[in-house]
Amino acid sequence: MTALLSAYHPAIRTVDRLVDLARLGLDREAERPFLRDLVDRVANCLDTPFAMIDVLLNDAQVFLAGHGPVPEWIQESGGTPLEWAFCQPLVTERVPRCVADLTVDPLFHDNPLVTIAGVRAYAGAPLVSLSGHVLGGICGLDVKPRVFSRAELVFLQATAAEVVERLEERADRP
Amino acid sequence: MTASNAYGQDCPTEQEALEALAELVDRRMAEGIWDLSARELGLRRPLSDPADLRRVAEHMMTVGDLLRVAGRSTKVRVITYEALSRTVTS
Numbered sequence: 001m002t003a004l005l006s007a008y009h010p011a012i013r014t015v016d017r018l019v020d021l022a023r024l025g026l027d028r029e030a031e032r033p034f035l036r037d038l039v040d041r042v043a044n045c046l047d048t049p050f051a052m053i054d055v056l057l058n059d060a061q062v063f064l065a066g067h068g069p070v071p072e073w074i075q076e077s078g079g080t081p082l083e084w085a086f087c088q089p090l091v092t093e094r095v096p097r098c099v100a101d102l103t104v105d106p107l108f109h110d111n112p113l114v115t116i117a118g119v120r121a122y123a124g125a126p127l128v129s130l131s132g133h134v135l136g137g138i139c140g141l142d143v144k145p146r147v148f149s150r151a152e153l154v155f156l157q158a159t160a161a162e163v164v165e166r167l168e169e170r171a172d173r174p
Numbered sequence: 175m176t177a178s179n180a181y182g183q184d185c186p187t188e189q190e191a192l193e194a195l196a197e198l199v200d201r202r203m204a205e206g207i208w209d210l211s212a213r214e215l216g217l218r219r220p221l222s223d224p225a226d227l228r229r230v231a232e233h234m235m236t237v238g239d240l241l242r243v244a245g246r247s248t249k250v251r252v253i254t255y256e257a258l259s260r261t262v263t264s
Contacts, residue, residue: 015240022239027246057243060250073257079250 004107008088013058017091017133024171026055026064026135029078034166035065038138038159043067046123046152048140053127053163054079054087055136061085068141071117084113087137090126094134096153096160098123101145123148125156127164138163188221191231207234 042051050068062079124139
């Protein structure tokens with residue numbers, strides 16, 4: 001796994017960020033049907049076979065909702081090791097990003113989701129909590145290389161805000 | 175004599191807090207968590223100031239959140255490994 005990604009880990013593992021996602025209960029294993037229409041919308045608007053909402057824990061990513069034929073092993077684990085998460089850069093960059101061809105991307109070319117599972121293109125936007133922490137991302141994934149437009153990234157950012165709004169509404173806070 | 179407020183509530187004590195925790199996890203773990211929390215905050219036991227008890231309580235709440243997050247992380251990594259070990263045949 002590329003060493004470049006480890007540069008994001010200190011920010012991902014910040015105690016305040018992890019406490020914030022715990023405040024929202026995002027580490028809990030739970031069905032979140034209230035997010036389903038949002039991943040469906042992303043897949044439709046971006047025309048990608050997969051769309052996911054993921055949260056970055058200290059050492060793994062967990063999926064809150066997904067669109068597309070999710071592999072059985074992901075259904076079983078509910079996530080992947082952190083180092084496989086395409087949304088890692090969002091924690092420090094805090095703006096939408098896309099990769100047209102992951103096989104030649106310096107960060108993700110050797111990611112097993114690329115080399116084995118066949119993911120080829122990614123577009124994602126950060127989920128920024130009310131406290132200002134990047135919790136994870138919402139993304140569209142394709143199995144063929146492709147370019148994403150600026151309008152698609154703007155759409156993803158707006159949808160990310162809607163995701164956070166729904167998560168915050170359900171937060172267990174005083 | 176135990177301090178109490180205008181409603182007749184006695185000032186919470188370290189012993190009470192420990193007893194309450196020991197009812198949920200075993201006593202040795204309760205003692206360990208409490209003692210480590212106090213040490214990490216630079217507090218010398220026994221604690222008698224309510225402000226110190228509150229600091230330990232808040233510290234335990236934060237550690238509890240982090241334990242949950244770290245536990246889920248490890249669980250995801252282990253299940254991923256197990257599931258992929260079953261499905262990859264080469």
